[in-house]
Amino acid sequence: MSVLEVKGVGYYYFSDKPVLRDICLSFEKGKFYAICGPSGCGKTTLLSLIGGLDEPKSGEILYEGQSIMEKGKGLAWHRRNNVAFVFQNYNLIEYMTPKENVLLTAKEDPMPILKSLGIGEEEARRNVLKLSGGQQQRVAIARALASHAPVILADEPTGNLDEDTAAEITQILKDNAHKQGRCVVVVTHSEAVANEADVVLKLDHGKIIEVS
Numbered sequence: 405m406s407v408l409e410v411k412g413v414g415y416y417y418f419s420d421k422p423v424l425r426d427i428c429l430s431f432e433k434g435k436f437y438a439i440c441g442p443s444g445c446g447k448t449t450l451l452s453l454i455g456g457l458d459e460p461k462s463g464e465i466l467y468e469g470q471s472i473m474e475k476g477k478g479l480a481w482h483r484r485n486n487v488a489f490v491f492q493n494y495n496l497i498e499y500m501t502p503k504e505n506v507l508l509t510a511k512e513d514p515m516p517i518l519k520s521l522g523i524g525e526e527e528a529r530r531n532v533l534k535l536s537g538g539q540q541q542r543v544a545i546a547r548a549l550a551s552h553a554p555v556i557l558a559d560e561p562t563g564n565l566d567e568d569t570a571a572e573i574t575q576i577l578k579d580n581a582h583k584q585g586r587c588v589v590v591v592t593h594s595e596a597v598a599n600e601a602d603v604v605l606k607l608d609h610g611k612i613i614e615v616s
């Protein structure tokens with residue numbers, strides 16, 4: 405059964421400029437998805453809607469068969485309990501250390517997960533702004549993986565990393581889907597990342613043009 409279903413979703417920022425048109429998709433647990441497409445085609449917008457950061461203008465999104473806008477629970481509940489984000493710009497809490505950032509979502513010791521992403525003891529105690537862009541990105545990924553959210557949504561998670569590190573992080577995300585049974589959705593421009601995905605969704609001008 406699919407964990408997330410996108411049913412006929414449309415979105416615009418300005419009503420005369422549709423950004424997403426009648427998107428229909430379904431996502432399953434245990435799979436690693438890549439959303440690809442040219443800059444400006446609506447990838448980040450789609451990810452934000454799936455994650456409950458905003459409401460679609462038309463259509464609906466279901467989590468475990470129920471609308472994420474359901475009365476009583478609503479989008480905030482969806483964001484808090486069902487999904488974890490890795491944003492294009494990290495969104496780390498800037499006055500905290502990596503350890504503290506991961507502890508925001510972790511229920512256990514954050515060091516093993518930070519170490520698995522290449523952040524050592526000393527770096528884990530530094531202020532996050534004193535880390536390199538790639539290291540900050542790894543902390544953002546550690547924070548998402550440490551949460552117990554069944555769905556991980558990542559926007560260009562390897563955009564700031566060198567090829568080897570990018571491959572390593574892609575493998576960690578993929579393993580997380582396959583071994584922990586999560587649904588991992590990654591927006592990417594990278595062919596190397598898309599090649600690792602179980603399902604590749606191609607978006608162009610707000611429409612899904614290919615699923616492979």
Ligand SMILES: Nc1ncnc2c1ncn2[C@@H]1O[C@H](COP(=O)(O)OP(=O)(O)OP(=O)(O)O)[C@@H](O)[C@H]1O
Nearest residue numbers: 417418423441442443444445446447448449450593
């Ligand atoms: N907050 C906003 N207000 C108005 N227009 C926006 C806003 N955010 C995005 N857009 C527009 O919506 C369209 C889709 O943007 P989106 O960020 O989803 O693209 P994207 O596929 O993620 O691109 P990229 O690969 O460059 O990140 C673009 O034309 C963009 O200019």
Ligand SMILES: [Mg+2]
Nearest residue numbers: 447448449559
């Ligand atoms: Mg984007």
